[in-house]
Amino acid sequence: MGLILKYVEQTKSGSWQYRRRVPKEVAAVITKREFKRKLGDSQKEALAAYPRYHAEVEREIAEALRSLSRSASAGAPGASERDAYAEALRRRASLIAAGATEAALANEADAIAARYPQDEYEPVGASTIDRHTINVLRLGPERHKAPAPTLTDAQRLYVSEKIGDGEGADTQSEARVSRVIRMVVAALGKNPVLASLTREDARKVRDAMLGRLKSTGAQVSAASVKRELNVLKAVINFGKVEFGLPETFQNPFNKLDLGATASRQRDGEKRDPLPPKILAEVHKRITSGANPALAQIWRILAGTGCRIAEITGLRVEDVETKGETPHIRVTWNEDRRLKTNASIRCVPLVGDALEAAKEAVMAASGGTMLFPRYGRL
Numbered sequence: 001m002g003l004i005l006k007y008v009e010q011t012k013s014g015s016w017q018y019r020r021r022v023p024k025e026v027a028a029v030i031t032k033r034e035f036k037r038k039l040g041d042s043q044k045e046a047l048a049a050y051p052r053y054h055a056e057v058e059r060e061i062a063e064a065l066r067s068l069s070r071s072a073s074a075g076a077p078g079a080s081e082r083d084a085y086a087e088a089l090r091r092r093a094s095l096i097a098a099g100a101t102e103a104a105l106a107n108e109a110d111a112i113a114a115r116y117p118q119d120e121y122e123p124v125g126a127s128t129i130d131r132h133t134i135n136v137l138r139l140g141p142e143r144h145k146a147p148a149p150t151l152t153d154a155q156r157l158y159v160s161e162k163i164g165d166g167e168g169a170d171t172q173s174e175a176r177v178s179r180v181i182r183m184v185v186a187a188l189g190k191n192p193v194l195a196s197l198t199r200e201d202a203r204k205v206r207d208a209m210l211g212r213l214k215s216t217g218a219q220v221s222a223a224s225v226k227r228e229l230n231v232l233k234a235v236i237n238f239g240k241v242e243f244g245l246p247e248t249f250q251n252p253f254n255k256l257d258l259g260a261t262a263s264r265q266r267d268g269e270k271r272d273p274l275p276p277k278i279l280a281e282v283h284k285r286i287t288s289g290a291n292p293a294l295a296q297i298w299r300i301l302a303g304t305g306c307r308i309a310e311i312t313g314l315r316v317e318d319v320e321t322k323g324e325t326p327h328i329r330v331t332w333n334e335d336r337r338l339k340t341n342a343s344i345r346c347v348p349l350v351g352d353a354l355e356a357a358k359e360a361v362m363a364a365s366g367g368t369m370l371f372p373r374y375g376r377l
């Protein structure tokens with residue numbers, strides 16, 4: 001009976017070996033052509049050694065895929081310096097766990113370096129991971145220390161810890177953070193080391209943000225730039241704490257004024273609310289000439305101050321018209337998403353808004369959506 005294990009083959013000498021080609025999608029990170037290791041001279045030895053090495057290969061491929069994914073979200077190819085350093089430490093730990101001596105670690109470093117042309121000091125063209133692996137194996141983590149965290153390192157950690165990834169992640173917020181960081185990198189011409197950011201850098205980024213034009217040709221509003229700078233400040237402040245930057249480092253974007261041009265722009269953007277006379281006329285026309293559902297939506301809007309989508313997307317179960325405090329529950333559901341987590345709330349119903357809600361619940365006749373014609377099913 002033969003030994004049947006994935007990626008395992010018997011050599012001409014009779015021993016058993018693990019042999020697996022590196023997947024193309026991670027070839028930029030894992031630069032060797034294949035995973036190859038002798039598992040033993042007998043089937044019994046191969047069976048015992050296979051699970052551990054196969055799991056090690058799977059972890060290396062999975063980490064390479066994660067590194068590529070994180071780097072792609074930051075707009076940079078390959079693994080970041082800190083990602084590569086972490087992978088180098090993992091490789092060193094794996095070799096030590098397998099019984100490698102200091103001499104064996106040095107030999108492995110030489111073997112990796114031999115894949116590349118050499119100059120006087122280091123291999124030419126080595127991947128980021130291989131470069132750190134060579135140094136970590138030769139010098140150890142005590143002498144070859146972790147690279148200083150960059151802005152994109154802070155971005156990845158912020159997204160992972162504050163926004164989340166995978167199923168259920170807030171992809172809209174993640175995209176917003178990524179877009180802001182790309183603007184910073186473009187404005188500065190580099191991915192800056194977090195601790196090296198200066199007030200001059202902050203002003204340069206601010207001016208670049210304010211100078212952008214929309215697709216319509218109009219200038220980006222100061223309010224938009226202020227929101228983007230708030231995102232950036234949050235990422236940097238989070239990175240300062242999580243990476244343990246010294247207290248002497250101050251976020252250069254804190255208390256950054258948008259400048260005189262932005263102040264004039266904000267003045268031009270100010271709009272007066274609709275006068276009561278116009279609101280009364282709108283109310284009159286909608287409630288007298290529109291279909292009942294639209295009139296109910298308007299009356300609830302007028303009485304609660306909610307966004308239109310928050311009312312049209314209500315389910316019947318989100319409306320409580322009885323009890324001491326009648327209210328609507330504005331929450332995320334499969335038919336309607338919200339702009340931010342802060343939008344999730346309960347809003348009291350009083351006066352005409354309460355009457356409109358009662359009418360809408362009765363008209364829904366046991367359906368799911370409060371306004372089936374306007375809410376997405």
